[in-house]
Amino acid sequence: xxxxxxxxxxxxxxxxxxxxAINTLRAQLGELPIIGLTIYASSKYNQSEISAIAxxxxxxxxPIIGASTAGEIAQHGPSSTPAITMMLFASDTIKCHAxxxxxxxxxxxxxxxxxxxxxxxxxxxxxELVIIHSDGLTVNPSAILRGIKKTLPGTPVVGGSAGDDGHxxxxxxxxxxxxxxxxxxxxxxxGPIKFSIGVRHGxxxxxxxxxxxxxxxxxxxxxxxxxxxxxxxxxxxxxxVSKLTEVTxxxxxxxxxxxxxxxxxxxxxxxxxxxxxxxxxxxxxxxVPEGTKVQLMMGNKDQAVDAAEEAGISAAKELGDKPIxxxxxxCHVRDSLYQSxxxxxxxxxxxQKSIGVDTPLTGFxxxxxxxxxxxxxxxxxxxxxxxYNETIVxxxxxxxxxx
Amino acid sequence: xxxxxxxxxxxxxxxTKIMIVEDDTLIIDMVARKLTEAGFETxxxxxxxxxxxxxxxxxxxxxxxxxxxxxKSGEDILKELAxxxxxxxxxxxxxxxxxxxxxxxxxxxLGADMYLVKASTDLDTLVSxxxxxxx
Amino acid sequence: xxDKETQLQAEVDQLQETITGLESxxxxxxxxxxxxxxxxxxxKLLDREKTEFVSIAAHQLRTPxxxxxxxxxxxxxxxxxxxxxxxxxxxxxAADSVERIFNLTEDLLELNRIDFGDTPIHPVPSSAExxxxxIVEDHRPQFEKRSITxxxxxxxxxxxxxxxxxxxxxxxxxxxxxxxxxxxxxxxxKVATSxxxxxxxxxxxxxxxxxxxxxxxxxxxxKFTRLGNAEAVDPNGIGLGLYVAKSLIExxxxxxxxxxxxxxxxxxxxxxxx
Numbered sequence: 001x002x003x004x005x006x007x008x009x010x011x012x013x014x015x016x017x018x019x020x021a022i023n024t025l026r027a028q029l030g031e032l033p034i035i036g037l038t039i040y041a042s043s044k045y046n047q048s049e050i051s052a053i054a055x056x057x058x059x060x061x062x063p064i065i066g067a068s069t070a071g072e073i074a075q076h077g078p079s080s081t082p083a084i085t086m087m088l089f090a091s092d093t094i095k096c097h098a099x100x101x102x103x104x105x106x107x108x109x110x111x112x113x114x115x116x117x118x119x120x121x122x123x124x125x126x127x128e129l130v131i132i133h134s135d136g137l138t139v140n141p142s143a144i145l146r147g148i149k150k151t152l153p154g155t156p157v158v159g160g161s162a163g164d165d166g167h168x169x170x171x172x173x174x175x176x177x178x179x180x181x182x183x184x185x186x187x188x189x190x191g192p193i194k195f196s197i198g199v200r201h202g203x204x205x206x207x208x209x210x211x212x213x214x215x216x217x218x219x220x221x222x223x224x225x226x227x228x229x230x231x232x233x234x235x236x237x238x239x240x241v242s243k244l245t246e247v248t249x250x251x252x253x254x255x256x257x258x259x260x261x262x263x264x265x266x267x268x269x270x271x272x273x274x275x276x277x278x279x280x281x282x283x284x285x286x287x288v289p290e291g292t293k294v295q296l297m298m299g300n301k302d303q304a305v306d307a308a309e310e311a312g313i314s315a316a317k318e319l320g321d322k323p324i325x326x327x328x329x330x331c332h333v334r335d336s337l338y339q340s341x342x343x344x345x346x347x348x349x350x351x352q353k354s355i356g357v358d359t360p361l362t363g364f365x366x367x368x369x370x371x372x373x374x375x376x377x378x379x380x381x382x383x384x385x386x387x388y389n390e391t392i393v394x395x396x397x398x399x400x401x402x403x
Numbered sequence: 404x405x406x407x408x409x410x411x412x413x414x415x416x417x418x419t420k421i422m423i424v425e426d427d428t429l430i431i432d433m434v435a436r437k438l439t440e441a442g443f444e445t446x447x448x449x450x451x452x453x454x455x456x457x458x459x460x461x462x463x464x465x466x467x468x469x470x471x472x473x474x475k476s477g478e479d480i481l482k483e484l485a486x487x488x489x490x491x492x493x494x495x496x497x498x499x500x501x502x503x504x505x506x507x508x509x510x511x512x513l514g515a516d517m518y519l520v521k522a523s524t525d526l527d528t529l530v531s532x533x534x535x536x537x538x
Numbered sequence: 539x540x541d542k543e544t545q546l547q548a549e550v551d552q553l554q555e556t557i558t559g560l561e562s563x564x565x566x567x568x569x570x571x572x573x574x575x576x577x578x579x580x581x582k583l584l585d586r587e588k589t590e591f592v593s594i595a596a597h598q599l600r601t602p603x604x605x606x607x608x609x610x611x612x613x614x615x616x617x618x619x620x621x622x623x624x625x626x627x628x629x630x631x632a633a634d635s636v637e638r639i640f641n642l643t644e645d646l647l648e649l650n651r652i653d654f655g656d657t658p659i660h661p662v663p664s665s666a667e668x669x670x671x672x673i674v675e676d677h678r679p680q681f682e683k684r685s686i687t688x689x690x691x692x693x694x695x696x697x698x699x700x701x702x703x704x705x706x707x708x709x710x711x712x713x714x715x716x717x718x719x720x721x722x723x724x725x726x727x728k729v730a731t732s733x734x735x736x737x738x739x740x741x742x743x744x745x746x747x748x749x750x751x752x753x754x755x756x757x758x759x760x761k762f763t764r765l766g767n768a769e770a771v772d773p774n775g776i777g778l779g780l781y782v783a784k785s786l787i788e789x790x791x792x793x794x795x796x797x798x799x800x801x802x803x804x805x806x807x808x809x810x811x812x
Contacts, residue, residue, distance in 0.1 A: 207561050208560075237572060251575075433612075502651070526611065
């Protein structure tokens with residue numbers, strides 16, 4: 001058997017909130033053994049308390065991972081006030097294994113490999129699915145994914161980078177009672193777990209391909225040997241584009257991300273322009289290696305919601321069963337585009353059309369998302385995981401039954 | 404207004420005293436006239452700054468208080484009235500054209516007993532409210 | 539180059555041309571997008587300014603309306619005995635005019651509050667049936683003057699439903715006022731309550747009046763909309779009543795739906811979730 005229970009709480013006293021929430025979730029799961037907890041919390045709360053209190057409640061044997069967010073998501077939609085959202089998993093056949101690697105900045109490849117090895121060390125059983133959360137500000141998740149792939153090729157990796165409500169100051173990653181920054185935490189599932197992943201963004205290309213001729217990590221200096229900003233100016237006009245230098249994630253950035261052809265997987269990923277400097281270099285929400293082919297993309301709220309619906313439909317179809325649990329990692333940029341949580345709720349409801357509003361659901365608005373691209377079950381094992389911006393990722397879980 | 408209170412006012416020969424703080428001369432005129440007609444002793448005060456001094460001298464049972472006054476706001480006057488024990492038993496009717504929704508609870512927190520919107524209250528109704536407060 | 543290569547090159551060239559063409563189109567689209575955003579932002583600003591202006595104006599109007607109303611009441615009371623019929627008539631019309639200005643300023647202020655979210659609702663368990671009874675009785679002099687009959691059909695198992703009695707009363711008042719206004723002399727109004735399978739309270743107000751033309755049904759709930767036939771009956775309304783009613787009910791998570799009455803007239807159904 002495999003069950004999940006989820007809840008979201010908000011208030012003043014984290015001790016009471018988390019303790020009561022965990023008790024409620026436990027009660028819902030009855031006698032079935034607890035196997036793991038995910039906990040995502042607003043950066044407004046005292047970060048060191050979150051996983052410490054959860055660990056205190058669950059004891060040292062239950063794996064816990066989590067992250068600070070740019071908005072919390074649960075069954076009734078995204079929170080309108082700072083909240084803590086949790087999902088407790090229980091099963092007598094499936095198991096969870098969690099781990100952490102700290103001081104990742106600059107060592108992402110090594111960290112990814114270590115992360116995968118640490119998970120492998122915990123069980124003889126094959127790892128079916130890995131959920132990761134890395135620091136959304138100081139760590140390059142694409143490199144972590146490459147590291148994981150070296151040790152765990154063929155295991156789908158899914159997740160969201162930790163956020164901090166759009167302050168862009170510090171994010172936190174939780175592991176078994178501890179809190180870290182510049183770290184990556186992971187939870188792997190082994191056993192007869194069945195799952196599917198839906199990934200969509202909803203943006204459409206409006207330009208042909210250009211080439212990134214000079215870049216460093218997530219900073220693109222030149223496209224086709226001209227300052228990166230020229231591509232934006234060509235299509236959008238200097239006046240609007242100048243806002244990219246004034247504000248982080250200006251309004252114009254929300255609708256016009258860059259689409260990049262991943263050199264590894266030949267799939268289109270989005271990159272959100274966070275800000276531009278005076279020289280015309282643009283810092284994006286993820287790495288854009290030199291030589292990458294890029295296109296300007298255009299989108300709006302309606303397309304974004306439609307995309308969420310498609311992600312839900314595709315994941316539900318791939319799963320085939322009624323899901324036992326759903327996780328959603330949606331980009332902070334999408335949430336900003338919607339402008340109000342009432343609107344953001346539409347994309348969660350769009351997914352719930354395919355899975356039912358009664359399916360336990362948790363997730364958060366992230367600074368970047370990780371998932372295998374357009375993974376159908378047939379390709380999940382071979383299709384590599386990538387890092388996205390402005391994308392919504394949904395993971396549906398159920399249990400494999402003997403056929 | 405009830406016959407009984409006019410009779411009892413006359414019988415007691417002590418008219419209930421009402422002070423009206425209002426900067427619009429036409430309004431204060433009409434209210435004063437109506438209240439006098441109804442058997443009250445009235446004192447009009449047009450300048451908010453004079454309100455406390457006038458109330459100290461006049462000792463009204465009821466103060467009808469506008470909120471939008473040029474020199475001192477009705478809210479400030481309410482605060483000053485609340486601060487002095489001599490006004491502990493004085494009933495205060497805020498009589499204003501400001502929206503009830505945004506102002507009533509704040510004004511009542513400051514010590515007002517009633518909130519009436521001038522434009523929607525006719526003078527007979529004002530009189531019966533005063534009578535109810537002074538029974 | 540071989541023939542195949544030449545052909546391929548030609549196709550590549552053509553594709554490139556297509557892409558360039560499409561990019562021009564994209565640039566046009568983006569320009570339009572930017573223009574629209576700017577226009578929208580400007581409109582929002584103007585809307586705010588307009589609302590503030592209306593608010594200020596309506597507030598300023600309250601003072602002279604206050605004194606005019608008081609004066610009218612006093613005059614009607616003091617002069618009723620001594621005026622001739624045509625003078626008394628004139629006075630009544632003046633008093634009505636002042637009332638109309640008063641209603642207008644109150645409507646405008648309420649409108650602003652609704653549009654800008656300053657009307658929180660305070661739901662308490664309430665009886666829709668009692669509310670309707672009270673509204674019907676309040677309006678009795680008006681509809682009896684027009685020989686209109688009012689038929690009541692309340693649900694057999696009424697429930698207490700959480701809603702803000704003041705706001706919902708405002709909304710139903712609007713609907714009932716309209717029913718009386720737009721139903722000819724001798725017509726019929728039906729009020730009914732029911733509770734449907736979706737756990738919603740339904741309040742229905744139907745009349746045998748002028749109704750609404752089929753293609754204009756969705757316009758009637760818009761601000762300041764007055765349809766031709768309504769204007770003929772009442773040239774002085776300003777078309778806010780239905781907008782205000784709808785907004786108040788929507789704040790409860792409910793809705794107001796219009797349907798035609800047979801053979802003519804209107805049925806307004808108010809849905810409020812329980």
